Amino acid sequence: MFRLFRYLKPYRLQVTAVLVLVLLQSLAELYLPTLMADIVNDGIIKKDIPYIWKIGGFMLLVTVVGTFVAVMASYLSAKLASVFGKIVRSRVFSHVEKFSLQEFDKIGTASLITRTTNDITQVQQVLMMMMRLMVMAPMMCIGGIIMAVSKDATLSLVLVAVIPILALTIFLIASRGIPYFKVMQKKLDKLNLVLREALTGIRVIRSFNRIDDEKRRFDEANRDLTETAVKVNRIMAYMMPMMMLIMNFSSLSIIWFGGLRISTGSMEVGDLMAFLQYAMQIMFSLMMVSMMFVMVPRAAASAVRINEVLDTVPVIHDAPNPSRKMGERGLVEFEDVTFSYPGAEKPAVSGITFAAKPGEITAIIGGTGAGKSTLLHLIPRFYDIQGGRIRVGGTDVKELPQQQLRSSIGLVPQKAVLFTGSIADNIRYGKEEASDDEVNRAAEIAQATEFISGMQDGLNSVIAQGGTNVSGGQKQRLSIARALVRQPDIYLFDDSFSALDFKTDAKLRAALKKETAVSGSTVLIVAQRVSTVMDADRIIVLEEGRIAGIGKHRELLEQCAVYREIVESQLSEEEIA
Structure with missing residues (x-):
């Protein structure tokens, strides 16, 4: 004492x-x-x-x-x-x-x-x-x-x-x-x-x-x-x-x-x-x-x-002499990455190697427990890997200051989290000094403008604790707007479209693709729905923590049995054709 x-x-x-x-x-x-x-x-x-x-x-x-x-x-x-x-x-x-x-x-x-x-x-x-x-x-x-x-x-x-x-x-x-x-x-x-x-x-x-x-x-x-x-x-x-x-x-x-x-x-x-x-x-x-x-x-x-x-000393800390240099902004590279949760009997992911490039959309799909969300959590160093390397902008994430690394990332978590305050405050959580125009633009891209304008005070409408006064889909769209207003080099969407209907999902992805093409940002999307990932530039299929296939939708349909099984379970034969 x-x-x-x-x-x-x-x-x-x-x-x-x-x-x-x-x-x-x-x-x-x-x-x-x-x-x-x-x-x-x-x-x-x-x-x-x-x-x-x-x-x-x-x-x-x-x-x-x-x-x-x-x-x-x-x-x-x-x-x-x-x-x-x-x-x-x-x-x-x-x-x-x-x-x-x-x-x-x-x-x-x-x-x-x-x-x-x-x-x-x-x-x-x-x-x-x-x-x-x-x-x-x-x-x-x-x-x-x-x-x-x-x-x-x-x-x-x-x-x-x-x-x-x-x-x-x-x-x-x-x-x-x-x-x-x-x-x-x-x-x-x-x-x-x-x-x-x-x-x-x-x-x-x-x-x-x-x-x-x-x-x-x-x-x-x-x-x-x-x-x-x-x-x-x-x-x-x-x-x-x-x-x-x-x-x-x-x-x-x-x-x-x-x-x-x-x-x-x-x-x-x-x-x-x-x-x-x-x-x-x-x-x-x-x-x-x-x-x-x-x-x-x-x-x-x-x-x-x-x-x-x-x-308690955090297991994740900045290197003694961290590097502040990043090469190609937004480039994310996994090189033979292996990671196990503390106390787990086997690795959550192992032998993962791929690259997500700026201006492209990389999607990750797989069954429950395949390690999709785990991969995203490794990029901002929520956990440290046991083997291999993860590079952002050509620099190992362990050599970058955590603040610098995370400032280049816009994460939309699997469970949408909102804070007490106004809608504008929640969107500005991604960028405190964002102007009203930037907030409105982020809300527009996230397809949130319609329901925000329908609320009594618009952007000044108050969000209750935990966001209990908005629906699941509205929460997700506000979480997406919060990431968009930040205009980061890397977007991480962790199954962030699951509560959206197909029409809103399609409109949001189209607007997002247009926005990221202009900004040159890297986009990684974890999704369960095939319709969300089928238009991606690169699809990574995971099975039991390992990569079962990498390619575009048509390529994987022909070459990857795991992906074909997922597609067949969700789409009709006419839709696949």
Whole structure:
């Protein structure tokens, strides 16, 4: 956990100020019982009213100063803790953005959300508490012991007997409760995962009438977390009653033995009252420590999870001396490429060799699981290959800076993803500085103008979270427009026409071919429908991760049995002819 506190280095002055203020607060609280003893011994017993007013006024001044520094310490510690939380959240988010898909698959999206929110909040709360208690608790304990001994060393033997019992009680209770805190965070991950899946998949859940099943699933995760929380809180709940019991018996002992010493003239009444308050301060300081035993272990477990994220080194990173030179812009070359997903028994693709040239449309077709989408994901380095080479513009993608590589690519994913905001904002996501003319042109090529103009506010119409207020085909067209407005060297369409009707599909491909012919961009299209790929300049047929054939539609019909089988399953004999 202390590793995370390095982010407070720029705020060392403010941290020091908090510690000094807490020190002053502790000194003020330690001084008050002595002043009270003086009032009783030298004022009340001797009936010296002016002395009572004098010391009473001084006590009031000490109280005001103590209250002021306590308020300032609370304010500064809360502010520093909030700044710390902001810094760590920003660091975690920035680091996660560098992750490849492999790291996301390993840690999990739900867990990353929990670590960025709940875990950081846990550490933030403990930091605020520690900045105050790490000075106050030892100061009050040690200072209280010194002041108590100064009042009556003999009576201090009661504290010698009580403090070890109190410390042992705290240790026994905390040692049983601490292991459960780490377990709680993992179960919170599970609850977050179930909730996230239920909310994002609500349409599927309702369509299959599985609402009751999801409720049961959520209730199980919720009950599991609740049972663990109840178990740990039940253990930690013993802390306060046990400490109060020990403190009350300590008070009785101090009053009993103190009364005996007063009766023999070895101690004054005011000193006994001060001694009793110092004893309470010592006990309360140990209670503060017990509070830290409750919160610190959970925060420590959270800190470990945060550090796991920050310590995760992305497997995909820029070369030490990246090349920024690209030859023929848009040229994509695969040379004997082999790639396996982590933990897979066999490669997703192997021995892949082909070239996609600028100004041409290269289509990839094949059965489910043939590796079509995988090939596209390898070009922008979402994953790194295990064998062979992928070159863009004549340069190995591993030697290009990721930002430069991806800035030359316009990807339309298989699952269209839209963001909250207007339609124009979603299209401009591809090019932030795009003009209104560029946005309109991209929408026109993507065949989105008709349905956009039919919406109440046109391009300014708001897209709901996840694009739930537009259809699947409209989502795809907006995703295509987002890639088009970027005007990249390479277009990657990952089965991006599947939700379009045949007429819109044909019009979009015709407009796209015209646009890319003028710009000289390279186009790679992954598709399931033969009608989408049959007019391509080059068709690559995949089967079980290997190339079964490369050529044009007519060539493959004659030479590739796999392609002919796909065509025959989708087109009639008249259409094939």
